[in-house]
Amino acid sequence: LKKLLLLVIAGIHLAASDIELATKIYKTIAVALTSRTTPVFYIHGDIRELRDNRQIRRTDRCREADIVIISTLNGLPAECLEKPVFASRYRIFRQHEEIVGAFFWQKGRPNIIFSAERLQQRNIRLGSEFESYIE
């Protein structure tokens, strides 16, 4: 049904593409933040693009994770703050000083932002490709 799904069942194929692309962006960010080739994710909150996503390695325990991705601060285990924490919402990034960056939609387009100060506190150095996303 693959070909027909592209045409018929509205956007399923391209919806898959947007999730694949979002996953690739999250993975690129995670690799840059952790310096690991296949970082282990801990997901906190509901992030549609990463929901049931088998393209990433994930764990249910923060201490086993290389990076923590959050959509909410509510109920976030304290031990998670020992890892690089990255948000899917801009407001959360602004609210909590432990969060090093965010990947979010605003103004009709996807955005990435990192805090230079928070990266420095964790001794994280990003590659030059992220230079224009650091504030």
Added chain:
Amino acid sequence: MRLLLLFLLLLAHLNAEEIKNLLKAYELASDFSNKTKQESAGNLIIYTRDDLERMQANTLKDLFKSLRFYHYIENRSGHPDILNQDPVMYSSMPVRIYLNDTELISATFGSGTIWFGDMELDFIDHAEIYQGFPSFDIGIEPAAVVIRLYSKSVEHDRGGRIRLAGTRKKGNAENAYYTESAGDFSYFLYAGRYDDLREQHPLEDQELSRDKKKQSIFASVKTENHRMELFGLSKESDEFLGWATVGAPEKAEGETDYYSASYHGTFLERALALNLSYAWASSRFEHRYAEPWLLFLLTTYKSMEQINDEATLTANLKYHWKSDTNSLITGLQFRRKSLELEKFTLDGIDRTPEAFFDDSLFFDRQDIYSLYLQEEYTPDENQMLTFSLMQQHYAINNDAYEKFSPLQLRAGYIYTADQWYAKTFLAHQEFPPELYMMMQSYLGNPELREMSSDAVTQEFAYDWERTSARLLLAFARNKDFPFLVGGTLQNSGDTVKSNSQSLELTFRMRGTDKIELQAFRVDQSSPKTGNAVLYHGGMVRMLNSIGDFDFFNEVVLRSGYPTDSMTYDYSAGLRYHATDDFSIDVKGENLFNKGLEWEYYYEDDYDMPHQLFIPTVDRRIWVGLEYLF
């Protein structure tokens, strides 16, 4: 689109702008039109978020004016009337406009195009236009064109935007929206005003004006499976020539207030969908002339004033079964249209039905019951068969008047290969007369029959790496076509046929830059004379970006609309993204003032007929500012 995404993805692996390209590819892949469009639903034209923004499409008029087979036209009262056929009668009943899942409707005129055909698009994320009779999950009233507008939402627009725009002496527009979420709950709020001040045209000793002043609001609150929306429009308008054909009016003014509330919910893992909507509208107009005109009953009048209140309640429940090879939708819809003629005077004399004890002047209620079924069968990965059937029952004033039981049928076959597809649709539709067409107060005829329409469309599309081509062939045969004869609507005894062909090419260039070409031809017989009328049209549109600048160029060509001379509307726009949050734009519409002029008819003091040719789109240059926060 898929090839473009692959190209952008490929770029992402190759150059130093990896992240930027990846984000752009993600933005394009996430465009909501990818999730809402239904290629199997009909012959589809999509305006993505990116298209609308780079075209600076501020109103629906900007989309209609280049629509294949059609053009943006206003009737003699200055209301949008895309299918305008007759100097007096409103003709756009088969053009249906939906905002998300709610139809913007007029109980009196059937289609809401009369009020919303030039609505602002500032809160719209993307638009889909289905030509031909689309499937029933797009809209269930019989239709020739369905416009689906999808509002912006928190998923892509968290935060707010303010936009200010103006032209020199010819209008200004201001609007703002804000959207945010908390947990599963999100809201979207929009408010806008638009002073659409048009070029005035001298006639006799008067200036004909089509100015409109509009305020509109839209609010939406939603969770994952439930959404409530409010929409409102308040409009004051100068009504150009007015309804009568006796020259320039001394006064022609109108007002419309429209409010709708709707609920959309999904249940049982989204298999069951419920739509409820209630729309209320009040419209008033007053047209006054120096010369008397013959209206009906062999009596002449100089002025007409009307206040009409109306409401439309719609409840739609549908269930969707899915398996590997089948997709079956069954649905029920009930729609009640209620009218109240608050005031109707001719030369100040009360002509409401109560005053004349003549109910055929005005009906106050129509109930429409619809039961529909739609099956999509996919026997293998390349093919799909679709079949739709709907039985309806239209009752006016509890069946006290003519009742209709139209049957709507649609069948389609789609073949898809790697680089091309072919779509064939056959449709039989029956269009019961709208309420205004049967009421004598609107020159209507209570004895009017329903129009039946049989249509076949064939679409071929082919995608190369950077180019795509689409050919559309359409044939329609309409029986009992309604048209005005001697001041009353009648069914045409002739079969009205139309034969249409369209060829479209899209060339994708660097990044998201593209050039679109369109050429079409319509051969249609006139309902009045049976003679063939030939229309031609075309369009060249270029969208490109260089650095922080977005460029838009468009030429819309028309011939045979309504004269044989070729018209061309050249529009161009430039947007400068000064920062991520602030942009400045300039847009020129119909810059050479050579765009389509529509023909209007009037009689002078000696009853001699004359024609007026008036541009459908004014020459204007807009300057706008947008600030995002």
